[in-house]
Amino acid sequence: MSVTAAQVKRAFKYRFYPTDEQAAELSRTFGCVRKVYNMALAARTEAWARQERVNYNQTSAMLTAWKKTEELAFLNEVSSVPLQQTLRHLQAAFTHFFAKRAKYPRFKSRKKSRKSAEYTTSGFRFRDGKLTLAKMMQPLDIVWSRPLPQGAKPSSVTVSQDAAGRWFVSLLCEDPGVKPLPVIDRMVGVDVGLDHLLTLSTGEKIANPRRERKDRARLALAQRRLAKTAKRSNNRAKARRAVAKIHARIADRRRDGLHRLTTRLVRENQTIVIEDLTVRNMVKNRSLSCAISDAAWAEFRSMLEYKAQWYGREVIAVDRFFPSSKLCSHCGTLAESMPLHVRTWTCESCGTTHDRDVNAAKNLLAAGRAVTACGAGVPQRRTPGRQSATKQETHGASRGISRL
Numbered sequence: 001m002s003v004t005a006a007q008v009k010r011a012f013k014y015r016f017y018p019t020d021e022q023a024a025e026l027s028r029t030f031g032c033v034r035k036v037y038n039m040a041l042a043a044r045t046e047a048w049a050r051q052e053r054v055n056y057n058q059t060s061a062m063l064t065a066w067k068k069t070e071e072l073a074f075l076n077e078v079s080s081v082p083l084q085q086t087l088r089h090l091q092a093a094f095t096h097f098f099a100k101r102a103k104y105p106r107f108k109s110r111k112k113s114r115k116s117a118e119y120t121t122s123g124f125r126f127r128d129g130k131l132t133l134a135k136m137m138q139p140l141d142i143v144w145s146r147p148l149p150q151g152a153k154p155s156s157v158t159v160s161q162d163a164a165g166r167w168f169v170s171l172l173c174e175d176p177g178v179k180p181l182p183v184i185d186r187m188v189g190v191d192v193g194l195d196h197l198l199t200l201s202t203g204e205k206i207a208n209p210r211r212e213r214k215d216r217a218r219l220a221l222a223q224r225r226l227a228k229t230a231k232r233s234n235n236r237a238k239a240r241r242a243v244a245k246i247h248a249r250i251a252d253r254r255r256d257g258l259h260r261l262t263t264r265l266v267r268e269n270q271t272i273v274i275e276d277l278t279v280r281n282m283v284k285n286r287s288l289s290c291a292i293s294d295a296a297w298a299e300f301r302s303m304l305e306y307k308a309q310w311y312g313r314e315v316i317a318v319d320r321f322f323p324s325s326k327l328c329s330h331c332g333t334l335a336e337s338m339p340l341h342v343r344t345w346t347c348e349s350c351g352t353t354h355d356r357d358v359n360a361a362k363n364l365l366a367a368g369r370a371v372t373a374c375g376a377g378v379p380q381r382r383t384p385g386r387q388s389a390t391k392q393e394t395h396g397a398s399r400g401i402s403r404l
């Protein structure tokens, strides 16, 4: 597999401070994006119930029709580009669903869903380091916390607002600085830990971010405070923002940690074998006591996959139909049962004593080896070719993505 530098696109995410007018325009746009997404999802869901499929082009035609109706005429007030984009996002969500990689798409809620709008090249102007969005007179006041690559031309721009009220803009650009690394002969298995974040087949255990505990305690406190406030009061709004701020901080730290970890794994190994925790398996196999949440795991995997793509490495996801924690990685004997509280165990056949998580990681590695050796054997998915993978969601907001 080869990756040419020209294909590599990276998201560069910055904070910005909109004028009141811009904030109003963007909030309106977020609302319209959500509306269009939900209506298209409803239309596709109705069709699905009749065992029909509605594709992107059909939803695009629907959008045109909606805009002509009186009650939806307000959709004309915002840029049409993010509305088209959200239909593409919905299409992608269905593609993932049909490929059994994701659950059925869900409706976007006003309160809980991420507020964002994506603009493709026809929806923005980027000139002399100034970014102006469609329907706006002034450029955005962006805090350029790190430079864009020399001569970078964004191919898409995503504006978002988090629950703490902060505004972000993410520019997807080609980065000529990213080049494949020399091929090395090392492979690692990575298992989801029970009380550690992740366990490697080398025996190394990776802990959760250090501050996580403290932050969690603060979060609990803030949530109790929120619960005590009166509904629709000023204090409630304040308390809600405080909760959102702590959430954002936890997510930022976690993302930082995952960036460092995935960069390291990709740099040190040619092939990384992970579990394929798709929706199908998740319900059945995942224990309640996992130290990594589904969301964090999905983020970890996506970072691993796009960085592998950038640097010419490979990620193999092994289906967890095989009993990785019950199987002796030394002699292949299957232990009868392996309750969750058992942290170390000794194989009855060969007498090897195993750390539960390390043993599971070693089994994953072995399964991955089988895949690379004969190209089959264990159901798996290799990263390259999985998707175009040039586009990733905007990671590493204010802190910047650690580079190799």
Ligand SMILES: [Zn+2]
Residues within 6 Å of the ligand: 328, 329, 330, 331, 332, 333, 347, 348, 349, 350, 351, 352
């Ligand atoms: Zn054994």
